[in-house]
Amino acid sequence: MLTYIGRRCLYMVPTLFAISVVAFAIIQLPPGDFLTSWVTRMESEGEKVDPAMLEGLRERYALGDPFYVQYGKWISGILFHGDFGESFEFGRSVTSLVLDRLPWSIGLTVFALIFTWVVAFPIGLYSAVRQYSIGDYLATTIGFLGLAIPNFMLALAMMYIAYRVFGLSTSGISPLTIGIAIVVLGTAGTAGTIRILRANLLDELKKPYVVAARARGVSERALVVKYPVRMALNPFVSTIGWVLPGLVGGEVIVAQVLNLPTTGPLLFSALRTQDMYLAGSIILIISVLTVIGTLLSDILLAWLDPRVRLGYR
């Protein structure tokens, strides 16, 4: 088990490296460098820029040097000092800006994921065990609706209902807003997860080991829970891998609509104002978190499934 975890952690290194290169490339994408655009903006607003300070900044970000030197400087700053650079827009360090908002993002994502599981699991289980029953059709229909309705649409609708029917305001941090955000984010993944669980369970329910367990007298209820559900949990756990990026992406829009202080809107505004250190850093952090989430799901999988743990297949 430990070797497995160790190996998985080792595999993460190249992935993380690739992500950081891409994030840095994004920072470098706009024509010119940030200092020139910053200086232009400052000057257009009639402010004088101190050439010494400019030189200092240029030195700090190694702007005259080739790409890899700049990258080296940037990444070592992050790795060794936790220094992500400066946000030009906010005039604050990226680290402090992100730290303000990241806990909200992580919390929202984790709860949305939990919501997805809590809703999808019983429904998926029911749809599979009672295949082609009315309940199954109902769950499938609702699942497809959940899949088809865009996040922001659902968020707007829920805000409207909360406001018109219950007279509640839904903006900024309040339990209601956060609840809406979790539900909206959660439902997007729920439909897919229900389909996956249902399909897997239907597969597993026909496997010989289920018949064999039935033939030795295990009751139907105990049987389903003990054998096929256990097997169907595997792909369920690996959903973390693909639900996470979706949640992060969805969060940008939902948090924008609901005016929540997560990293999503921050990233959005950073991209709009070409605040590239901020944007690149957020992309980097979120990607790294997603990779870590995937790692956690892999470890969970190994813990659940002896075949993964014992290195079979």
Added chain:
Amino acid sequence: MPREDPLLEISDLRTHFFTREGTVRAVDGVSLTVPRGKTVCVVGESGCGKSVTARSVLGLVDEPGRIVSGEIWWRRRGQEPVNLAQLGPRSEEMRRVRGGEISMVFQEPMASLSPMYTIGDQLVEAIRMHLPLTQEQARERATDLLRRAGIPRAEERLDAYSFQLSGGMCQRVMIAIALAADPALLIADEPTTALDVTTQARIIDLLRDLQAETGMSVLFITHDLGVVAEIADEVVVMYLGTVVERGGVDEIFHDPKHPYTNALLGSIPRMGAGAGRRLATIRGNVPHPSDRPAGCPFHPRCDAAIGGVCDVSDPPHIVFGEARSVRCVLHDDVHRSSAAEVRA
């Protein structure tokens, strides 16, 4: 001396599958008996309904299949006989029978064990399901069962997973699970089909030894006549969901009555049968059970078929003795004479 009531008596069992394309009559009027302490082999080609017959006994027929009619009498010593066909597949009583009184061993040993749990977990589950033992006692019994099933280092193997064992070992584990509660009948549904030949022989030997040791009855489903010759006391030959012939193993091999049995025996390759001779085959294919030929189901492939008789009317069921019968017009005196008239 009258024979003792058989342990298991299936009479006129019909198990049909109601699919969208129509009804598939997988088992269509099967009657057979399993006497106490004997091994009965059910032989037939793929799709002849032998597995479905076996599964019907334990109510394990998958949707959309259903036992439509017929009786499956289960006679435990000293207890009232039970008609298993009448028990609900999910009923408490059926669950007690499954694994407790009748056990089943399947075709794919690897797939029949869940890879998520150890061998020991699944074995102990089966033991504690039917016997009032504590976890430790059950584990002890499990070790003992594995040892009896011929698994070396049984104690360690309890903690192994199915994917760490070979197919033959898995089948031994399945047999150990089947013996968990000392069943009176073991149904073996092609238990050696997925194994290689040397392993097959060992598993067959094991089953024979265990039967001699425990005195249980065995209902052995196979398409391999070599296996039949080795372990059967009685043989039931099936074709397209019906029993075409029944008899003792010697009677079937040395005095086959039904043209199908004859053809099956003829299609076994023999050593020294003459090099370069073509192996006899049964012409044509088994028709799909959903478009069963009228009359005798075998007539389109039968060399002895009589036009106007075999393709028109159901073959008569001719009984020669307690466990010897055939469904073929060729052995019916009345029909034979009328058939002669048709020919003349």
